[in-house]
Amino acid sequence: xxxxxxxxxxxxxxxxxxxxxxxxxxxxxxxxxxxxxxxxxxxxxxxxxxxxxxxxxxxxxxxxxxxxxxxxxxxxxxxxxxxxxxxxxxxxxxxxxxxxxxxxxxxxxxxxxxxxxxxxxxxxxxxxxxxxxxxxxxxxxxxxxxxxxxxxxxxxxxxxxxxxxxxxxxxxxxxxxxxxxxxxxxxxxxxxxxxxxxxxxxxxxxxxxxxxxxxxxxxxxxxxxxxxxxxxxxxxxxxxxxxxxxxxxxxxxxxxxxxxxxxxxxxxxxxxxxxxxxxxxxxxxxxxxxxxxxxxxxxxxxxxxxxxxxxxxxxxxxx
Amino acid sequence: xxxxxxxxxxxxxxxxxxxxxxxxxxxxxxxxxxxxxxxxxxxxxxxxxxxxxxxxxxxxxxxxxxxxxxxxxxxxxxxxxxxxxxxxxxxxxxxxxxxxxxxxxxxxxxxxxxxxxxxxxxxxxxxxxxxxxxxxxxxxxxxxxxxxxxxxxxxxxxxxxxxxxxxxxxxxxxxxxxxxxxxxxxxxxxxxxxxxxxxxxxxxxxxxxxxxxxxxxxxxxxxxxxxxxxxxxxxxxxxxxxxxxxxxxxxxxxxxxxxxxxxxxxxxxxxxxxxxxxxxxxxxxxxxxxxxxxxxxxxxxxxxxxxxxxxxxxxxxxx
Numbered sequence: 001x002x003x004x005x006x007x008x009x010x011x012x013x014x015x016x017x018x019x020x021x022x023x024x025x026x027x028x029x030x031x032x033x034x035x036x037x038x039x040x041x042x043x044x045x046x047x048x049x050x051x052x053x054x055x056x057x058x059x060x061x062x063x064x065x066x067x068x069x070x071x072x073x074x075x076x077x078x079x080x081x082x083x084x085x086x087x088x089x090x091x092x093x094x095x096x097x098x099x100x101x102x103x104x105x106x107x108x109x110x111x112x113x114x115x116x117x118x119x120x121x122x123x124x125x126x127x128x129x130x131x132x133x134x135x136x137x138x139x140x141x142x143x144x145x146x147x148x149x150x151x152x153x154x155x156x157x158x159x160x161x162x163x164x165x166x167x168x169x170x171x172x173x174x175x176x177x178x179x180x181x182x183x184x185x186x187x188x189x190x191x192x193x194x195x196x197x198x199x200x201x202x203x204x205x206x207x208x209x210x211x212x213x214x215x216x217x218x219x220x221x222x223x224x225x226x227x228x229x230x231x232x233x234x235x236x237x238x239x240x241x242x243x244x245x246x247x248x249x250x251x252x253x254x255x256x257x258x259x260x261x262x263x264x265x266x267x268x269x270x271x272x273x274x275x276x277x278x279x280x281x282x283x284x285x286x287x288x289x290x291x292x293x294x295x296x297x298x299x300x301x302x303x304x305x306x307x308x309x310x311x312x313x314x315x316x317x318x319x
Numbered sequence: 320x321x322x323x324x325x326x327x328x329x330x331x332x333x334x335x336x337x338x339x340x341x342x343x344x345x346x347x348x349x350x351x352x353x354x355x356x357x358x359x360x361x362x363x364x365x366x367x368x369x370x371x372x373x374x375x376x377x378x379x380x381x382x383x384x385x386x387x388x389x390x391x392x393x394x395x396x397x398x399x400x401x402x403x404x405x406x407x408x409x410x411x412x413x414x415x416x417x418x419x420x421x422x423x424x425x426x427x428x429x430x431x432x433x434x435x436x437x438x439x440x441x442x443x444x445x446x447x448x449x450x451x452x453x454x455x456x457x458x459x460x461x462x463x464x465x466x467x468x469x470x471x472x473x474x475x476x477x478x479x480x481x482x483x484x485x486x487x488x489x490x491x492x493x494x495x496x497x498x499x500x501x502x503x504x505x506x507x508x509x510x511x512x513x514x515x516x517x518x519x520x521x522x523x524x525x526x527x528x529x530x531x532x533x534x535x536x537x538x539x540x541x542x543x544x545x546x547x548x549x550x551x552x553x554x555x556x557x558x559x560x561x562x563x564x565x566x567x568x569x570x571x572x573x574x575x576x577x578x579x580x581x582x583x584x585x586x587x588x589x590x591x592x593x594x595x596x597x598x599x600x601x602x603x604x605x606x607x608x609x610x611x612x613x614x615x616x617x618x619x620x621x622x623x624x625x626x627x628x629x630x631x632x633x634x635x636x637x638x
Contacts, residue, residue, distance in 0.1 A: 027346045029368060048594045049348060268631060275367045275596040275627030308594030312587060318632070
């Protein structure tokens with residue numbers, strides 16, 4: 001993986017201004033019942049209510065609107081069958097440019113339909129990393145489209161970092177902040193923005209035990225790439241990026257791993273108590289707080305709920 | 320049924336001030352996908368995110384805080400195994416007074432647990448109207464508690480009316496407004512407040528076809544009481560109250576009836592597009608808009624989503 005520069009707070013502030021006409025200011029919700037369960041004051045930042053149903057729209061939108069007109073005219077491309085693909089399709093539509101999304105065979109049809117509905121061109125490839133990258137390179141060569149990587153991209157990280165600016169404006173008195181970590185675009189962007197505004201803030205990230213490469217990498221002091229992800233958290237299967245890992249280290253982000261069982265139980269709590277449809281990857285954060293409750297006890301915690309794109313016919317607590 | 324005075328706009332404004340320390344200002348959410356489906360601009364007022372998971376907290380809270388200290392000390396009583404019972408329990412707790420909730424045998428255990436958790440005393444009775452009223456009267460006689468009826472109560476209607484004040488502040492440019500109608504506490508309160516602020520606003524109410532006593536009553540010009548409710552919308556089975564019906568008539572509220580099938584389809588849309596857990600009764604409003612889309616086409620419509628208390632193990636689109 002090529003090295004990607006971490007965004008500065010200036011770039012994150014620019015991103016906030018750039019995406020403001022297109023992204024939503026998502027609400028921060030509270031629940032007496034969940035506060036009581038956690039023994040803490042939880043401030044849920046509801047990115048499941050973001051355009052496209054996930055925080056990914058922020059990064060994709062910042063990337064799309066960062067392009068010079070000439071570049072933009074040639075379109076954007078990414079490989080993702082999930083929220084980033086959909087976000088890039090929606091973001092490209094706000095600028096009236098073409099998005100190409102490389103999707104592996106076997107991806108969920110409903111997600112592909114959503115990406116196509118947003119106006120993107122789908123390119124199918126074999127379901128492995130080499131085939132994805134080859135297809136992306138082919139589309140780039142043929143169209144001149146700009147690659148917008150899901151997380152190893154400075155513009156994407158800056159866009160995701162705008163969540164922290166917004167949350168700290170809405171809930172200024174936080175003591176701690178937690179996000180999930182997959183590839184680490186969100187965790188890196190949020191850590192950078194949060195510590196620029198509030199250097200004393202304790203930062204946490206929640207990771208599925210079955211895809212715990214970030215936790216292992218921090219422990220080993222180098223990027224561990226041998227982890228084969230096995231988790232229901234489909235949004236958190238990516239290996240953490242090199243510069244994303246640097247950001248976790250630089251900002252002393254404490255990674256808490258949680259089992260799928262703990263995450264599914266937390267997901268159900270979010271549905272029943274907050275009345276929000278959140279996807280399973282989003283629930284790792286509450287699972288981590290409940291699991292390590294002593295570390296959060298009595299604190300005011302910002303909790304980033306990342307997305308709400310769920311197959312309503314296949315809820316994980318019913319099989 | 321005894322006659323109940325409709326609230327004035329002054330009483331509704333007083334209610335807003337009275338409940339402000341306890342109730343939440345619920346967000347207004349939008350969805351590009353639902354706007355496109357409806358051909359209208361929909362502004363969803365999310366009372367599923369209200370304390371207790373339903374708008375009922377507003378009315379119950381206003382009633383509880385309207386009492387003189389001496390009255391309050393003797394507690395409050397109601398009969399409801401649903402959202403109003405839970406709301407009254409929570410509201411009583413905010414004032415540190417006792418709530419008595421009369422519940423019919425056979426009510427859903429999860430709902431009873433929630434009411435008990437909020438600190439109320441449960442009183443079980445046979446599952447019919449006469450037994451409920453007798454048990455309420457007995458509790459009143461024994462304790463001196465004040466009856467807080469779910470909808471035929473001026474203070475309750477005034478509390479529910481605060482939704483319209485809040486929504487018209489959040490989305491001032493609305494052309495129309497729609498709520499569900501069951502007993503009519505919400506519809507009456509909202510109609511009164513909405514027309515006091517904006518006499519030109521078109522008002523609608525959505526009613527299950529299997530409990531269409533409000534629609535029939537408006538058509539017949541008198542309160543029709545022979546309807547035996549048969550609908551999945553458990554929050555909308557009550558017959559519309561006498562004064563509630565007067566309010567619908569005075570404010571020319573147009574009642575649109577929808578089938579359970581239409582409502583369940585709309586509920587699923589609200590979950591998948593708005594990312595909100597809403598209960599089935601709440602979805603009647605979107606079902607009505609989609610069914611009678613010509614009447615809403617191109618308009619800016621305030622849509623009150625009433626509650627989010629759902630049994631996650633028994634979703635109506637999975638049986």
